[in-house]
Amino acid sequence: MNLRTILVGTLLGSLSMVASAQNDWKASATEVKANHPLVQQFQGCVSAVGLNVELPLLEKAPKLDPKATYLRLNDVGRIRDGYIHTLYVSQDQKTMYIIQAGGLAGTQKMFGPLDAAMKCPKNPDAK
Template sequence: MMNSAKIVALSALGPIALSAVAQNVTLPMTTDTHPLVEKFKPCVSPFGLTHDLPLVEPFPNLEGAGKLYVLGDMGAVSDGYKHSLFVSGDGKAIYIVQVGGIAGTYKVFGPLDPAMDCSNKAPSF
């Protein structure tokens, strides 16, 4: 059983962890369209990824020349995921950013190959 000192210590870490995650999501979402958005939409759902994609650790620096495009939102799923597609200005760096879930996690998947096709692979879940 946890004592109150441990509970207070764990509670205090929450805002610190969240602020570190929030610093990674600083690029504004664009309303522009990109041809890769339609290509990578089948890779995601409000429940998470629909296909196995490589998890990037540590998080890549997504600052600078690049845009974040909406791939999908949580829909009616209360603890679902929102997904965005990051495409660098030169188009060479492509990542899927996943935010949400029960604890509000932040994950980055990639780098992705523009030739990848999620529509013809078996789902991973």
């Protein structure tokens, strides 16, 4: 085995470990918990086609705490390239973001920080 093969293998292994660690939040928010108060509060802000309200886009994604609470806000339903939105709530419940993942190219964006007093539309289709 030559040095180049060893370096490439080491690099690819490191990259996959980083990608895995960054996506651990996805596994913890696999279903919508419709009865959770924060899900009820924020799920009207999002849908499978995107945001239903204007939210500030974070230019640089902050480091996410794996011990934080991750609440899935929606499912994509029958929309093939829809978005899944996950609410990130820090352990001290002072910081909240919405993570948008999916779409045509499988992009990920983060919106926030969100105000705990924020109200989302109850019936977003009737804007």
